[in-house]
Amino acid sequence: MIFSRREVLLNSWSDNKSRLWFRLPTVVGFLCAFVALITLVGIARADPGDELDGRPFIMPFAGNPGPNTWLFIQPYGNTTFAYEYRYSVYYGGQGLHFGIDLEAPCGTPILAIGDGIVESVDSWHGAGPHNLMINHANGYASFYGHLLVRARLSIGQRVKAGEVVALSGDPDRTCTSRPHLHLEIRDVETQAIAYNPMDLIDADWERIVMSGDSPVRFEQDLANPGQWVGLYDQPITHFGHGLLNDYASPWPYDW
Amino acid sequence: MTTLRPGRMTGSLRLRSHLVEIGILICLFFGVVLGASAASVQQGVIDVFSYETPEVRIPPTSTPGAANLPLIPGVPPEPNLVTQAGCCNYPQWSRDSEWLLFIDAPDGPASAGLYGVPRAGGPLTLITSRVGVFSEDWSLVAYLEGGTVYVERWVDGTRWTIPSSGRRIYFSPSNEKIAWEIGSSSIQNQDVQVRTIWIADIDGTGVRELVTVHGGGFQGWSEGGKAIIVSGRLTPTGPAGLWRIRLEDGAGRLLFAIDSPKDVLLSPDGTWIAFTIAFEKEMDRNGLWVLPTTGDPATKLSQYGAYRWREEGRLVVIPLDLDAPGAYLTQFDIPGNASWTLTSPLFSSLPIANNDWEISPDGRWMVFLSSEDAGLYLLELPIVKNLP
Numbered sequence: 001m002i003f004s005r006r007e008v009l010l011n012s013w014s015d016n017k018s019r020l021w022f023r024l025p026t027v028v029g030f031l032c033a034f035v036a037l038i039t040l041v042g043i044a045r046a047d048p049g050d051e052l053d054g055r056p057f058i059m060p061f062a063g064n065p066g067p068n069t070w071l072f073i074q075p076y077g078n079t080t081f082a083y084e085y086r087y088s089v090y091y092g093g094q095g096l097h098f099g100i101d102l103e104a105p106c107g108t109p110i111l112a113i114g115d116g117i118v119e120s121v122d123s124w125h126g127a128g129p130h131n132l133m134i135n136h137a138n139g140y141a142s143f144y145g146h147l148l149v150r151a152r153l154s155i156g157q158r159v160k161a162g163e164v165v166a167l168s169g170d171p172d173r174t175c176t177s178r179p180h181l182h183l184e185i186r187d188v189e190t191q192a193i194a195y196n197p198m199d200l201i202d203a204d205w206e207r208i209v210m211s212g213d214s215p216v217r218f219e220q221d222l223a224n225p226g227q228w229v230g231l232y233d234q235p236i237t238h239f240g241h242g243l244l245n246d247y248a249s250p251w252p253y254d255w
Numbered sequence: 256m257t258t259l260r261p262g263r264m265t266g267s268l269r270l271r272s273h274l275v276e277i278g279i280l281i282c283l284f285f286g287v288v289l290g291a292s293a294a295s296v297q298q299g300v301i302d303v304f305s306y307e308t309p310e311v312r313i314p315p316t317s318t319p320g321a322a323n324l325p326l327i328p329g330v331p332p333e334p335n336l337v338t339q340a341g342c343c344n345y346p347q348w349s350r351d352s353e354w355l356l357f358i359d360a361p362d363g364p365a366s367a368g369l370y371g372v373p374r375a376g377g378p379l380t381l382i383t384s385r386v387g388v389f390s391e392d393w394s395l396v397a398y399l400e401g402g403t404v405y406v407e408r409w410v411d412g413t414r415w416t417i418p419s420s421g422r423r424i425y426f427s428p429s430n431e432k433i434a435w436e437i438g439s440s441s442i443q444n445q446d447v448q449v450r451t452i453w454i455a456d457i458d459g460t461g462v463r464e465l466v467t468v469h470g471g472g473f474q475g476w477s478e479g480g481k482a483i484i485v486s487g488r489l490t491p492t493g494p495a496g497l498w499r500i501r502l503e504d505g506a507g508r509l510l511f512a513i514d515s516p517k518d519v520l521l522s523p524d525g526t527w528i529a530f531t532i533a534f535e536k537e538m539d540r541n542g543l544w545v546l547p548t549t550g551d552p553a554t555k556l557s558q559y560g561a562y563r564w565r566e567e568g569r570l571v572v573i574p575l576d577l578d579a580p581g582a583y584l585t586q587f588d589i590p591g592n593a594s595w596t597l598t599s600p601l602f603s604s605l606p607i608a609n610n611d612w613e614i615s616p617d618g619r620w621m622v623f624l625s626s627e628d629a630g631l632y633l634l635e636l637p638i639v640k641n642l643p
Contacts, residue, residue, distance in 0.1 A: 213520035223364035
């Protein structure tokens, strides 16, 4: 059988067409799987709480602040205290205070700031003498440091927001030196990123910090004195990365 | 040899095609199920963890403080913006209460310095490019350069060194003396920290060790610079408290016994001390106290919160009162045994950021950093002296 050139081309096209029809479902299937995979990976890798509105967590202490209950003592971020110790205690946290400090008498009940699952008890994350990490479904993990005793929780245990999970203590173990809770909020995935708890805990922070004789102090860079000097205007901490505030012209000085 | 006709498939190919279709369906099914479940997790997070800030509406009669203390009659004061929004933090007052001073760099890093705006309004003015600790009359500035502390009369640039080993210094009110601390500076048990307080003449001569304190430190000048106030213990096992130490001979007088006073604030002339006691087992002691440096008895105030001296013996307090609809000012006249609510949260808005507020030396004005636009706002304080 002799085919004209046009017929050859048509047959070839028909043949290819049939192969295309045959392959199309395969291609679509792979595309579908690829898209599903990318979507899932994307969801997994999204910043914690990307789709959250407002602040998802509650305060770690019950009741209002006061001289008989608890008091705010240090915010998250570029504090003068963290700057002073940027080459020692806070070096691994880019020179930032990577949590908030709330002063309270030893033994004050600490509440889980959200529903979650216990990730670790007395882990290597520091803030001794005891600490606790809870993972939350929104991708954040809450870390409670300077606890009085080892938290009586087991890894994998579910806790509810507002449930007592620990007792506050003193890093110097005296309960008179500097008893306080150090609270951090990190990412669940790597636990190597710390976020400003004031952005994530539903509280009237500007009112809570209204105690004592002086303003909340942040270190100023004289080259840019308005940078990172507000409760909410603070950088995210990437543990193990370089110092963010090793200023050439700082105020206050390193004295 | 089988010739494959266009549009037709063999049985095995049909089977493979069906298998592929089944695969697609499974893939789609799991994709939808997984996507939906992932979405539902996210949605669940939103439902479970998102909170609306509840609207607070409190009737005037239940406003704590306002119910306890009489409200000063008159037109409620309203704050006025005196700088550009977002300009600056940590404002301080000039001695004559005519200027607000703060660190700024309005035209980039090279323009950094101490700037001021007139209280009555006016342009931003560079006062000095030297940033440091200023004396009370603003004539002298202490700063660190190459590990050495210098004092400079910044009007003419005259400067001299201070042998404080690079530590921060404190000017006496009359600019005759300076003080500094040397000792524990690492993070450690504060109960066992030891600091020695050194005194010198303003020119850096006449250096001498005045006192060593355990678990405390320098708090301020008293008696016009003839004494200092320290906290802590004067011996390792002696009583802890607030002490007045005479410069003349280093003699100490215990003014108030307490292990760990917080937020100690001396009045402008150093005749009163305000401080906080917190978390003591004897709960009645916990709160805000004022104490004359003469050694007379201390008084516990009925409010606790943020505080600044308005004048000798008169303390302004912003109560730490989260149940109130907003921040408000109260004033305690300790010698007169009287107290008032200066502003009501219902009539005067005080959106203060960072607890960043100061009262002018003449006691008439308050400046604060706004949490709404990061500008500095001025509030004229109600006068209460002539009230019955």
